[in-house]
Amino acid sequence: MIITRDTHVTVEAPPGASLDASGPAGVWTLTGEALAVSDADGPATVLVPNEAARLLAVDLPLPTRAKRLAALPFAVEELIAEPIDSVHLALGIELSPKRYLVGVVRHDRMAEWIARIEAEGLGHAALVPDALALPQPAAGEWAVELGATRALVRAGDGTGFAIPVPLLRTAWDAAGKPRTIAYGTALPADMADSADALALDPLARRLLAPALDLRQGIYAVRRTGSGFWRRLATVAVLGLLAHVIIAALDTLALRNIANARVAETRELVAARAPGTALPEEGLASAVADLLPRPGAGGGANPFLAAAARLSAALTPLGADLSVRTMRTEGTSLIVDLDSTDPAFAGRVRTTLASGGIDAAVAPIDGGVRITSPLS
Template identity: 35%
Template sequence: MSERLLLSMPADGDLRIHWLHWSDSTQQRLDTGSIEAGGSLDDLGERFAGVPCYVIVPGEWVSWQQVVLPKGGRVGLAALPFQLEEQLCSDLDSLHLVCGNIVANQPSDVLVVDRQRMDEWFALLKDSGLKVKSLLPDYAVLPENVVLLDERRATVRLPAAAASLSTDNLSAWWQVAGGDVSPRCYSEQGAAIAVSLPAESTQTYEQRLEQIARLFSPWPMNLLSGDYRLKEESNVLWQRLRWPVVLAGLLLALHWLSLGLEIADSRRQIALYEQGIDDIYRDTFPGARIVNARSQMRSQLAALEGGNVEQSAFMPWLDRIARASKGDSGISLQQLNYEKNAVKVLIAADGYEQVDRWVAALLSQGFEVERGAFGQEQTGITGQLVLREGGK
C-alpha cells in the first residue's frame, strides 16, 4: 500500500500544524491530527519515519513568477536573480529562489519566499526525523483549473496564475488574473462563502487537507534546496548502513590483499621455476648463452632427434641412461653429447667404485661402454664415457 504524510503549516490566524496520513491506493485517510504551532515534530518523526512526507505552506508567503531567459542551464540560473530584481522590488539577499528547468527563450517557473520564513520551516523540519520529500506552497500541489475555498482562504491554480489569498479578495483578484477560465471549484461544506465564479463544476468537501490529498499533483520543485537542503535523511541512512558498509569494505580489502599475496607468491614460484630451467639448461649445455631456456631446449632436442621423435634413438637412449642412473647419488653428469649413434658423457664421481657400478648398470641396459681418461679432482674424479648400442 502506497502511503504519504501531508504536513500543513499554519496560515495567519491558525495556531496549529495539521497532518494527514493518506493512502494513495485506497484514496482514504489513515489518520489525521494536529499539533501546536511552534511545537516539536519529534513524535511524528518517530511514528512516520519511513513514510514520504510532503510539507505544504501557505501560498500567501510564496510568490510564483515566470521568467524568460536567453540562456539555459547554469548560465541562465546565474542570471535569474538579476532578471527578477525589478519585479520583486526587494533585497535579493533576503529572498530564497527556487526555479524549475531553465530552457533558453522559454518561460521558467520560479518560487520566491522570504528567508525568514524558510529559516522557521527549516529549523522545525531538519531534526524532526521525517522523510521530507519536498516543501511547496499549497497552490503548487493542486492540478490546473482548480479553486479550493473555505470561509477564510482561497487557493487557486490556473494555467497562467496561481495564488492563495483571502476569500473576500478572490472576486477582485479574479477580475485581474482569472479571465474567462472555468475552473473546478471545491468549497468547504457548511461554509458561508459569498463568491461567484464562472465555475465548470462545484463540489463540497469536509476537511481541507483531505481534499488536497485527493487532488495532490505537486510541481517538480522543492523549496528545500540550496542552503535549505535537508541532509538528515541521508545521514540517518548512513547511520543505519555505516557498519555493514565498513564491514563489507574490510572484507573486500582482505580479499584483495589475500589475492595480491597469492599472485605475489605465484610469481615468486614462477621465477624459481624459470631459474631452475635456466640452471638445467646451463648444466646440460655449459657455456651456452641463455635467452629463453625452454625454447632453446626444444630446439636442441629437435636438432638431436633430427625432427622425428619416433625414429630417433636419442630419447630411448636417454631413458635407458636415466634408469641406469636411478638411485646412484655418487654419479653426476656434467655434459652429454649425442652424435653418430654414440653418446659422450662427461661425469664426476666420488671414486672409481661408483664409476664401475654405473658402467655395470649401463651394460645391463644394453649399452656398449668405452672408458676415456679419468683424472683426480679435489672432491673426486672426472672423466668421459662413450656409449653405443650393444654389438656395434
C-alpha cells in the first residue's frame, strides 16, 4: 500500500470557505485521467484520490483553532516521512474531545489538483479525500466500499484510506480484523462473517458538511463575485459602526473624566476657601477669579513665585513635610503644615532662615503656620 505523506501548516481559511457558489455545483471525482461529475446535487465538491492524502487522528488539547494550527506541525512531524516544509496540513473536524482529523498532502500535489479543477471551472470547489465520502462507523469498525481495483476504507476513529483490492485483507488482518460494514460490492467471505451490508445515502447529502476540506491557507478559495462584494460591504459597514461606537464611548469617557475634575475642583475650593460659592456654569472662570492677580505693572503672579520659593526652602524637611492648606491673605502667603512634633516649628523656622526666606512661623492646633510676604 502506498500512501503519500505531506505536511506544512498554512493559515486556514474560515470554515466553509470553499462553498462559494461562483461556478458549477455538485460532487465531482478527480482521477488520474479525468474530472467527472458523480452527483449533480449539493455544494461544489471535488473528491480527490485518498492515495495522495494521508488522514490522521491527532491529539490537539488547545483551546482555539489558531493555537491548534500553530501546534500542528509539531504534533505530526513524527508521524510522517517528508520534511515538514514540503507538505500542506489541513485541520478537520473534532473526532473526539481534543482529538482532530488532519489531512496531509504534498504541496506539489495540491498545486496540481487546484490547477486541474480551475481549468474545468471548479476553482471554487472544496477538495475532499474520497474515503471521507463514506459514513464514519462506530469505534473499532470499518466502513468499506469495494471497487474493481481499489477499496475505500473509513475507520471508526474518523480517518480513512484507499488501498488496492489485493491488499485489503492484509490490511484488515493487520488492523485486528475489525467488524466491517460493506457499501456496494460484497466483501470477501472471511471479512463478511460479521459484516453489515448497507446502502449509501446520496453522495451530495453525505458531503453537505465534509469532515475535512483541503482548501485551507494558501490553497483557500479566492473569493470573487457579488457574494464576495456583499460580504466586503458588510465588513465595511460593521467597521464604520465599530468606529462610531468607539467614538461615542470615548466621548462618554471624556465626559465622565471632566465631571470628575469638576467635582475635585469644587472640593479643593471648599477646602482652601471655605464659604466660597461657585456657580453651576462658568466654573473655570469663577475659579480663575479666586487666584491672586499678577503684580503691578503686569509682572509674574506673586502667589506662584512665593509658593515656589517657599517650597524650595522647605525641601530639606523631606517626608516630615505635610501641607494642610495654602492661601493668600492681603499681601501674605499663608501655609499651614500638619505636625504633632512640638519641636517642628523650630525646625521649620531654622530651615526657612537657611533658605533665605523671611517668614513668621507659629504653632497652631495640630501643626505650624507659616506667614510669608508675597514679594
